[in-house]
Amino acid sequence: MPSFRLSALALALVLSPVHAEQASPAKPATEITRERNQAWLQRLPFADRADFDAASRGLIEPFTGVVENADGKPVWNRMAYNFLDGNAPASVNPSLWRIAQLNNIAGLFEVRERVYQIRGMDLSNMTLIEGDSGLIIIDPLISTETARAGLELYYKHRPRKPVVAVIYSHSHVDHFGGVRGVIDEADVKAGKVKVIAPEGFYEHAVSENVLAGPAMMRRAQYMYGALLPRGERGQVDSGLGKGTPSNATVTLIAPTDLIAEPLETHVVDGVEIEFQLTPGTEAPAEMNMYFPQFKTLCMAENATHTQHNVLTLRGALVRDSKIWAHYLDDALMRYGDKAEVLFAQHHWPTWGGGKIREYLADQRDMYAFLDSQTLRLINQGLTPTEIAAKLQSLPPRLASKWYSRDYYGSLSHNVRAVYQRYMGFYDGNPANLDPLPPEDAGRRYVAAMGGADAVLQTARQAFADGDYRWAAQLLNHLVFAEPDNAAARQLQADTLEQLGYQSENATWRNVYLSGAHELREGVAKSRARYGAPDLVRALTPSMFFDYLAVRIDAMKAADEDLLINWRFTDLDEDYALTLRNGVLTQRKGSRHAKADVDLSMTKALLDRIALKETGFLKEATIGGIEFESGRFKLLKLLGGLEEANPQFNLVTP
Numbered sequence: 001m002p003s004f005r006l007s008a009l010a011l012a013l014v015l016s017p018v019h020a021e022q023a024s025p026a027k028p029a030t031e032i033t034r035e036r037n038q039a040w041l042q043r044l045p046f047a048d049r050a051d052f053d054a055a056s057r058g059l060i061e062p063f064t065g066v067v068e069n070a071d072g073k074p075v076w077n078r079m080a081y082n083f084l085d086g087n088a089p090a091s092v093n094p095s096l097w098r099i100a101q102l103n104n105i106a107g108l109f110e111v112r113e114r115v116y117q118i119r120g121m122d123l124s125n126m127t128l129i130e131g132d133s134g135l136i137i138i139d140p141l142i143s144t145e146t147a148r149a150g151l152e153l154y155y156k157h158r159p160r161k162p163v164v165a166v167i168y169s170h171s172h173v174d175h176f177g178g179v180r181g182v183i184d185e186a187d188v189k190a191g192k193v194k195v196i197a198p199e200g201f202y203e204h205a206v207s208e209n210v211l212a213g214p215a216m217m218r219r220a221q222y223m224y225g226a227l228l229p230r231g232e233r234g235q236v237d238s239g240l241g242k243g244t245p246s247n248a249t250v251t252l253i254a255p256t257d258l259i260a261e262p263l264e265t266h267v268v269d270g271v272e273i274e275f276q277l278t279p280g281t282e283a284p285a286e287m288n289m290y291f292p293q294f295k296t297l298c299m300a301e302n303a304t305h306t307q308h309n310v311l312t313l314r315g316a317l318v319r320d321s322k323i324w325a326h327y328l329d330d331a332l333m334r335y336g337d338k339a340e341v342l343f344a345q346h347h348w349p350t351w352g353g354g355k356i357r358e359y360l361a362d363q364r365d366m367y368a369f370l371d372s373q374t375l376r377l378i379n380q381g382l383t384p385t386e387i388a389a390k391l392q393s394l395p396p397r398l399a400s401k402w403y404s405r406d407y408y409g410s411l412s413h414n415v416r417a418v419y420q421r422y423m424g425f426y427d428g429n430p431a432n433l434d435p436l437p438p439e440d441a442g443r444r445y446v447a448a449m450g451g452a453d454a455v456l457q458t459a460r461q462a463f464a465d466g467d468y469r470w471a472a473q474l475l476n477h478l479v480f481a482e483p484d485n486a487a488a489r490q491l492q493a494d495t496l497e498q499l500g501y502q503s504e505n506a507t508w509r510n511v512y513l514s515g516a517h518e519l520r521e522g523v524a525k526s527r528a529r530y531g532a533p534d535l536v537r538a539l540t541p542s543m544f545f546d547y548l549a550v551r552i553d554a555m556k557a558a559d560e561d562l563l564i565n566w567r568f569t570d571l572d573e574d575y576a577l578t579l580r581n582g583v584l585t586q587r588k589g590s591r592h593a594k595a596d597v598d599l600s601m602t603k604a605l606l607d608r609i610a611l612k613e614t615g616f617l618k619e620a621t622i623g624g625i626e627f628e629s630g631r632f633k634l635l636k637l638l639g640g641l642e643e644a645n646p647q648f649n650l651v652t653p
């Protein structure tokens with residue numbers, strides 16, 4: 001029987017396998033890499049240590065240990081990063097090393113009276129606001145384990161008052177996944193705890209990672225360096241924080257209160273909060289918050305100490321940097337003259353009105369720059385790689401600010417993302433309209449260059465010259481032409497590794513080093529992942545049918561014609577599905593006059609099937625699913641569904 005398991009379980013980023021602990025085959029930095037990394041020390045104001053002061057300010061208790069799950073497996077191991085001490089080694093870009101150290105300052109912090117943060121115990125921050133009678137938590141981290149540990153750390157130092165509200169700042173999993181670690185759903189249902197979110201939160205929380213979920217999850221392994229050992233030749237950071245937890249329990253409780261107006265003011269447990277919706281910025285559903293009593297501004301993930309992603313390397317719909325800049329300006333206008341401290345849901349806060357205004361204005365300019373300057377060059381006829389080559393830096397004053405650096409997003413990939421947003425995949429050059437795929441092109445390039453040995457020789461020279469980007473392009477042709485060519489794989493691994501060592505961007509480093517690792521060691525088998533039943537339950541029938549459609553091989557099903565009436569009795573919802581020309585389409589709230597398949601079931605049962613608690617075939621047999629007609633036709637269709645490949649190749653064909 002087909003598995004209905006929506007393999008990504010929507011969660012893309014998280015549930016990565018346990019970090020490889022084996023001896024790393026990583027090689028040292030070359031002399032050229034060492035020199036290039038050294039040159040960064042002159043390029044940026046390393047003597048400015050203000051961020052270290054800010055990142056340590058208000059520290060109540062550092063977190064230095066390990067958070068484990070119920071099975072005793074490590075979820076979060078702060079000690080894996082103890083190597084981040086002293087000056088940058090030759091194998092790490094000094095600017096990245098610096099933020100890796102900053103992100104390593106972990107524990108419980110007082111931001112100001114009644115406002116506390118847990119930082120460095122997960123990828124994101126958990127903010128705790130002390131209300132009149134209880135606690136308001138903004139963003140309960142990714143996993144229940146880390147969230148609970150964070151809350152306990154807070155209670156060690158502060159009164160053990162109940163959590164009376166959770167606010168989700170936006171729809172990404174690192175901002176809600178730990179919710180069941182800090183509140184009980186029974187209390188939510190009893191009206192004792194509010195869950196507040198921006199409009200669209202619940203749908204976006206699950207939808208962004210469903211249809212392309214398996215592929216996003218695979219690429220997220222690269223982006224966060226999930227398979228890499230931690231160390232100066234391995235993963236050192238993720239730009240936004242250290243990394244994502246392993247073996248973690250991800251949960252979701254639906255919001256009880258949605259913020260739907262551009263600006264809404266609510267009083268929660270005596271705390272006045274002005275919510276500023278910022279849809280379509282860093283996440284499709286996101287909001288900033290201003291606390292007038294505390295003169296404190298929460299910028300969610302819209303303004304962090306990095307240039308963020310217009311398009312994340314794990315893959316996503318491209319974001320709108322112009323809207324992003326617009327909402328940053330809006331926040332500056334509304335709160336710039338009032339706020340005494342600004343915090344976000346990653347990194348450390350900024351104190352002082354002048355600094356806050358400069359920070360918001362700079363962040364606004366950064367996202368506006370990405371948009372307008374890419375468009376300017378598009379209109380000069382430049383193509384994505386040319387624009388990335390031309391825009392090597394932000395304007396000098398902005399580029400010298402640490403919070404504009406390329407730690408998570410990068411100028412290079414963001415300008416290409418802006419190109420993609422406006423212009424799409426085609427660069428306008430007909431020679432690029434119908435290129436040969438990598439293996440076909442690789443074989444021809446290798447032949448044209450005089451065979452594998454000649455390519456290797458040229459690539460070795462490029463490597464020796466420190467021309468690593470060129471070496472990587474050359475060797476990619478050879479590896480795709482001859483995936484078993486051990487010398488080519490090794491040299492490509494060495495090449496990607498040096499590129500990783502030189503990267504200022506944490507995610508670039510992680511993808512380069514992950515590629516090198518897999519060229520040497522092969523692709524690790526997929527391991528058991530911890531599920532997220534809440535996210536499966538949050539999928540609507542429409543999302544479910546969309547994902548079903550993605551798993552049908554149209555050529556194999558090309559001759560099938562099937563009209564399906566599918567009713568969910570507990571939702572009182574009908575869906576009319578049509579399989580025609582190998583594609584499955586759906587109409588909500590509709591029924592075919594005469595269907596080949598007619599069935600009814602509960603959505604709750606569908607969830608149980610998706611979670612593998614029971615089987616579709618079994619339920620169809622014992623009557624959990626009721627068929628008016630067409631049982632075998634539907635079973636045949638489901639039996640032919642294609643499974644996604646969770647560990648597909650990236651650096652080899």
Ligand SMILES: [Zn+2]
Pocket residue numbers: 124172174175240301345346
């Ligand atoms: Zn985040």
